[in-house]
Amino acid sequence: MSDKDKSAKKTAAPAKAAAKRTAAEVAAPEVTAPAETATAQATARLTVRKTYKLYIGGAFPRSESGRSYEVASADGAFLANAALASRKDARDAVVKARSAFSGWSGATAYLRGQILYRVAEMLEGRREQFVAEVRSVEGVTEAAAAAQVDAAIDRWVWYAGWTDKIGQIRSAANPVSGPFWNVSSPEPSGVVALFAPERPSLLGVVSVLAPAIAVGNTAVLVAPDSAALPAISLAEVLATSDLPGGVVNILTGRAAELGKPLADHLDVDGLDLAGIADADFAVELERAAAENLKRVLRPAAAPADWTGHPGTTRLTAFLETKTVWHPIGA
Amino acid sequence: MGIFEYAPAPESRAVVDIKPSYDLFIGGEFVPATGGVFKSVNPATEEVLAEIGLASDADVDRAVAAARTAYERVWSRMPGAERGKYLFRIARIIQERARELAVLESIDNGKPIRETRDVDVPLVAAHFFHYAGWADKLEYAGYGPNPRPLGVAAQVIPWNFPLLMLAWKIAPALACGNTVVLKPAETTPLTALLFAEICRQAELPAGVVNIVTGAGETGARLVAHPGVDKVAFTGSTAVGRSIARAVAGTDKKLTLELGGKAANIVFDDAPIDQAVEGIVDSIFFNQGQVCCAGSRLLVQESIQDELLDALRRRMGTLRLGDPLDKNTDVGAINSAEQLARITELTAAGEAEGAERWSPACELPAQGFWFAPTIFTNVSATHRIAREEIFGPVLSVLTFRTPDEAIAKANNTPYGLSAGVWTEKGSRILSMAKRLRAGVVWANTFNKFDPASPFGGYKESGYGREGGLQGLEAYLDV
Numbered sequence: 001m002s003d004k005d006k007s008a009k010k011t012a013a014p015a016k017a018a019a020k021r022t023a024a025e026v027a028a029p030e031v032t033a034p035a036e037t038a039t040a041q042a043t044a045r046l047t048v049r050k051t052y053k054l055y056i057g058g059a060f061p062r063s064e065s066g067r068s069y070e071v072a073s074a075d076g077a078f079l080a081n082a083a084l085a086s087r088k089d090a091r092d093a094v095v096k097a098r099s100a101f102s103g104w105s106g107a108t109a110y111l112r113g114q115i116l117y118r119v120a121e122m123l124e125g126r127r128e129q130f131v132a133e134v135r136s137v138e139g140v141t142e143a144a145a146a147a148q149v150d151a152a153i154d155r156w157v158w159y160a161g162w163t164d165k166i167g168q169i170r171s172a173a174n175p176v177s178g179p180f181w182n183v184s185s186p187e188p189s190g191v192v193a194l195f196a197p198e199r200p201s202l203l204g205v206v207s208v209l210a211p212a213i214a215v216g217n218t219a220v221l222v223a224p225d226s227a228a229l230p231a232i233s234l235a236e237v238l239a240t241s242d243l244p245g246g247v248v249n250i251l252t253g254r255a256a257e258l259g260k261p262l263a264d265h266l267d268v269d270g271l272d273l274a275g276i277a278d279a280d281f282a283v284e285l286e287r288a289a290a291e292n293l294k295r296v297l298r299p300a301a302a303p304a305d306w307t308g309h310p311g312t313t314r315l316t317a318f319l320e321t322k323t324v325w326h327p328i329g330a
Numbered sequence: 331m332g333i334f335e336y337a338p339a340p341e342s343r344a345v346v347d348i349k350p351s352y353d354l355f356i357g358g359e360f361v362p363a364t365g366g367v368f369k370s371v372n373p374a375t376e377e378v379l380a381e382i383g384l385a386s387d388a389d390v391d392r393a394v395a396a397a398r399t400a401y402e403r404v405w406s407r408m409p410g411a412e413r414g415k416y417l418f419r420i421a422r423i424i425q426e427r428a429r430e431l432a433v434l435e436s437i438d439n440g441k442p443i444r445e446t447r448d449v450d451v452p453l454v455a456a457h458f459f460h461y462a463g464w465a466d467k468l469e470y471a472g473y474g475p476n477p478r479p480l481g482v483a484a485q486v487i488p489w490n491f492p493l494l495m496l497a498w499k500i501a502p503a504l505a506c507g508n509t510v511v512l513k514p515a516e517t518t519p520l521t522a523l524l525f526a527e528i529c530r531q532a533e534l535p536a537g538v539v540n541i542v543t544g545a546g547e548t549g550a551r552l553v554a555h556p557g558v559d560k561v562a563f564t565g566s567t568a569v570g571r572s573i574a575r576a577v578a579g580t581d582k583k584l585t586l587e588l589g590g591k592a593a594n595i596v597f598d599d600a601p602i603d604q605a606v607e608g609i610v611d612s613i614f615f616n617q618g619q620v621c622c623a624g625s626r627l628l629v630q631e632s633i634q635d636e637l638l639d640a641l642r643r644r645m646g647t648l649r650l651g652d653p654l655d656k657n658t659d660v661g662a663i664n665s666a667e668q669l670a671r672i673t674e675l676t677a678a679g680e681a682e683g684a685e686r687w688s689p690a691c692e693l694p695a696q697g698f699w700f701a702p703t704i705f706t707n708v709s710a711t712h713r714i715a716r717e718e719i720f721g722p723v724l725s726v727l728t729f730r731t732p733d734e735a736i737a738k739a740n741n742t743p744y745g746l747s748a749g750v751w752t753e754k755g756s757r758i759l760s761m762a763k764r765l766r767a768g769v770v771w772a773n774t775f776n777k778f779d780p781a782s783p784f785g786g787y788k789e790s791g792y793g794r795e796g797g798l799q800g801l802e803a804y805l806d807v
Contacts, residue, residue: 169472174797176779177456184783184799266743269788283579290574292743293567293586293789301581320787321794324762326772 052082055235057096058245071226074139082228085251087261093249097191097218100246105188105216109164115242116160122237123153137226152206159210179328188216189318190269193262195222197275202230211314220249228252263288270295270318339656341443346434351381355526357396358536373440374662374697385542393540394557397482397509400537410466417462419532424455436653438520440662454497460780461501473807479507481559486549488565489515490619498795506804511540517665519543585793585803589718590746593739594624598633600751606640612775618722622747631728646689663698672721679705679714736764745787749775
């Protein structure tokens with residue numbers, strides 16, 4: 001959807017909004033009022049809608065720019081006014097991610113695994129909410145939405161179990177030809193900027209985010225357009241799962257606007273371009289990332305199959321290898 | 331001659347036969363370059379050694395095409411065990427011709443024969459020997475059950491370890507089933523061209539290794555060539571950046587080994603004499619023209635005077651001069667251009683207020699030379715504390731606590747290597763964990779081994795060379 005389409009929709013939205021169901025109403029279908037008559041309207045309970053804000057440093061601020069954008073359902077109905085993150089929000093998120101890096105990367109792998117598993121527990125508890133949200137933004141059947149949410153939860157569990165194993169499978173005691181103890185082990189790259197695909201909205205966000213933080217990086221994730229809704233609900237899960245503030249920061253809005261400031265940012269160490277569909281723009285961002293030699297995951301040439309087995313590519317994309325030498329002697 | 335002076339002990343040049351001119355090595359043949367010629371100079375004497383073919387764009391195209399043909403018809407189809415046997419052969423020939431390679435490297439590069447003979451060339455042979463054994467064991471490397479090569483690798487290497495960097499690039503590439511086009515540095519092409527002869531002696535299939543000589547434009551043409559699948563570069567961060575931009579948006583896999591500004595941290599409980607030897611190795615090995623050189627000495631304040639006195643005494647015994655003299659510790663700077671950069675940065679060090687010291691040291695009249703130098707009273711903002719000098723110049727800073735040492739050590743966009751000197755084991759481990767660098771030497775420095783992965787964090791590049799980890803750069807994983 002182009003920006004022009006969106007602004008056109010925004011103008012037309014208020015008129016349609018009253019007749020359409022919001023995301024919160026979709027999430028709680030049993031209380032949705034049919035609103036067929038004025039009487040019914042007068043007596044029915046009005047749904048309490050959710051305000052979708054950003055997630056930065058463990059808090060939920062609005063965009064510093066004060067801007068928002070309308071997120072519509074697949075059939076065009078008003079769902080929410082999501083915060084339209086600015087480049088200043090992106091910079092603030094990087095600062096928070098950097099502050100959180102030392103604690104998160106220094107935490108034991110066991111603790112990171114416990115926290116990430118806790119996230120999966122919280123996701124499971126909110127399963128119905130995510131199914132409804134995915135259904136409303138993607139316009140898919142309930143079965144398809146449920147399958148996506150289940151896959152996302154299971155993927156999160158898969159990555160939670162990796163935290164204390166990636167170090168072993170990527171480590172080595174190196175048999176050097178001399179009296180030296182020599183060991184290589186992986187360490188996280190640092191702060192990574194992740195561009196999630198818009199579809200699948202929840203599974204896409206989980207697939208780029210979970211591996212990056214499982215290995216100890218801290219992240220600034222851009223959830224584009226309508227993926228904002230499940231992404232911010234995921235942020236609510238993260239905020240209540242003992243994950244330290246700043247480890248994950250979620251910006252909603254336009255990859256086209258946030259891409260360059262994050263690719264240019266000298267305190268960002270890695271860039272996942274999974275969600276950048278425009279090939280020319282992806283090249284522009286990869287070139288910008290060269291300024292401080294960011295590690296870059298290029299977008300897939302063909303549309304990625306996010307439901308397939310993820311393998312370890314995303315776990316190792318933002319990992320460094322450190323090798324330590326020490327003489328052996330009496 | 332005083333009683334503790336050394337008589338000259340020159341290694342014979344007779345073992346090498348430098349030809350007046352050299353061609354390119356493409357498709358198993360030496361073919362004349364069509365882009366003209368340039369000269370390779372002995373940096374210790376400024377004597378012109380040979381005229382070297384300058385590869386044109388068309389020559390680069392031909393080399394890439396030869397590599398592609400060899401990849402498709404021969405090398406990617408050959409069983410790993412057979413590929414491995416070629417690499418074992420190459421390793422053996424390098425051992426057989428080790429003295430010749432060492433002398434030629436010293437003449438072309440300016441580094442002491444003691445280093446080329448005892449470090450560079452033995453490591454080159456070891457590297458080929460190590461990766462030879464990997465060629466038929468790739469499915470056990472942890473990159474999946476059927477690891478595949480990438481195709482044609484474009485490899486651009488620097489002048490500081492010409493043959494060693496060639497080995498780091500070519501050995502893993504060939505072991506994994508790729509073919510290569512390698513461009514040696516403009517000032518040090520001779521050992522790469524001798525390596526081409528070694529490939530012929532080994533009867534390596536034509537086109538598996540191609541060597542194109544030239545300058546920066548030749549390298550730029552090579553890495554941007556649409557016919558290559560993999561780019562590997564060792565050199566400056568500035569050129570690394572431009573290569574990363576050039577391959578953006580392609581399917582080319584990229585690994586980069588770039589600059590460094592390593593901290594070498596000495597705590598008050600370190601054994602002073604060992605630490606001094608380590609500092610000398612860290613910054614004066616190869617005239618300090620080492621990307622992982624320990625160019626920032628961080629010394630704990632309480633032992634600064636004692637350590638620096640011992641270091642100055644030790645520096646007074648370093649012998650600078652003829653690279654072919656077996657007693658020489660410090661050889662020539664590789665080029666006039668590099669000498670100018672070192673001179674400019676050290677002048678900036680003095681201008682910014684740091685205190686400069688070198689031992690009494692007579693420099694030869696001909697050639698490119700720079701005396702071992704230390705700067706004290708250096709602050710973190712000085713250019714000599716931030717920029718890679720790539721010369722025998724040490725900047726000394728102090729610290730009081732481990733936290734301060736870590737903060738200062740990590741306060742750089744680079745992250746290639748670091749050193750720690752202390753007798754306390756738990757402190758070594760905590761420092762090693764907190765240093766953001768790809769290689770940490772504890773109570774040692776500048777050690778290398780084919781089984782030990784090497785490479786940097788941050789702006790020192792990405793990817794690893796050496797060991798199991800070094801295979802990943804050349805496999806489709």
